[in-house]
Amino acid sequence: MIEYVTPYFRPPSEGNSFILQATIGCSHNQCTYCAMYRGEEQKFRARPMEEVKQIIDEAAGSGLIDDRVFIADGNALVLSQKKLVDIMGYLREKAAGLERIRMYANVGDIIRKxxxxxxxxxxxxxxxxxxxxxxxxxxxxxxxxxxxxxxxxxxxxxxxxxxxxxxxxxxxxxxxxxxxxxxxxxxxxxxxxxxxxxxxxxxxxxxxxxxxxxxxxxxxxxxxxxxxxxxxxxxxxxxxxxxxxxxxxxxxxxxxxxxxxxxxxxxxxxxxxxxxxxxx
Missing domain, CATH: 3.20.20.70 (Aldolase class I)
Structure with missing residues (x-):
């Protein structure tokens, strides 16, 4: 059974996407207007790659991944390039019908990439x-x-x-x-x-x-x-x-x-x- 750390968040337009919670919380988490990732259980961390693969295996095997995936949580682009490439490559390997992948990102991570x-x-x-x-x-x-x-x-x-x-x-x-x-x-x-x-x-x-x-x-x-x-x-x-x-x-x-x-x-x-x- 796939276990999510809750609450987790996604854009409304990702309502039909499989949510792959590759990270927990938000790596920045300082914005004064935001109450989304303040819980102790939401302290930022990245899931180990083996755990991410297990989630993908279970989701793909259960038919939960259709044509779209949203990689959560708050700014998954903070992950290293190698890890993101590995995650996205594994998704494509396990979900033949996958057409698009999306995620939250912040400005600094885009520039660093x-x-x-x-x-x-x-x-x-x-x-x-x-x-x-x-x-x-x-x-x-x-x-x-x-x-x-x-x-x-x-x-x-x-x-x-x-x-x-x-x-x-x-x-x-x-x-x-x-x-x-x-x-x-x-x-x-x-x-x-x-x-x-x-x-x-x-x-x-x-x-x-x-x-x-x-x-x-x-x-x-x-x-x-x-x-x-x-x-x-x-x-x-x-x-x-x-x-x-x-x-x-x-x-x-x-x-x-x-x-x-x-x-x-x-x-x-x-x-x-x-x-x-x-x-x-």
Missing amino acids: GVENLKELKALGLDMVYIGFESGDDVVLERIKKGANFAETVKASKMLKEAGVMNSAMVLLGMGGVERSAEHAEATGKLLTACDPEYVGALSLQLRPGAPVYEEWKRGEFELPDKFRMIKELEILVENTELTDGYFFSNHISNYLPVKARFPGDKEEVLRKIRTVLES
Whole structure:
């Protein structure tokens, strides 16, 4: 029986993927907004290769692996190139119908991998990584201990493009608080433009116990924008986002105004929809 360390997390779009928990927790685990990997049992570690192979053997033998696999947890790209190559190669050996492999990644790990290693992973089936951009405002990024700034995020995104690996970027409305609401939204749109990801997911910040920003809020050191300010941030974000050909989603359960669009074609219609709400 495959045993997962719980809770574990995956993007909504990986709902039909087999979850291969090759790592436990998040190697960075300092982001102040995140309460996902705070449990003692989620302290970061990598599963031994033999254990990973046993999981793959059992999953393949039970028909659990179809055409897609998501390698968990928080940023599996932190694994050494050799180990990732071994894992992905073994997956392909055991699951003949496998078409795609995806994972969370952070900016620093992408840069450390470099284009040639990313190309090797692409050849083995890695077609997309999910990255938490959160903000394009360097003041906010430093405050939330993201571990990457605007320029580094652009560099990592360009490496992904060169390697042929798609980029699914997540940003957080409200992450600048009331104080830097406009600056955060504008800079984040500019970051998306500079990175030009294939997918964008805009979520609204939720204050959850266990996250450092929740304690800041309780002490009165952080003020979360209200729902109308969140929608205004979405307007500013969209105004400043230019994608060559990308999907823009703001339809997470945390959002006040659902958006599902393809840029650049749908951009003006999205802005019209947002402004109608703000003016009502």
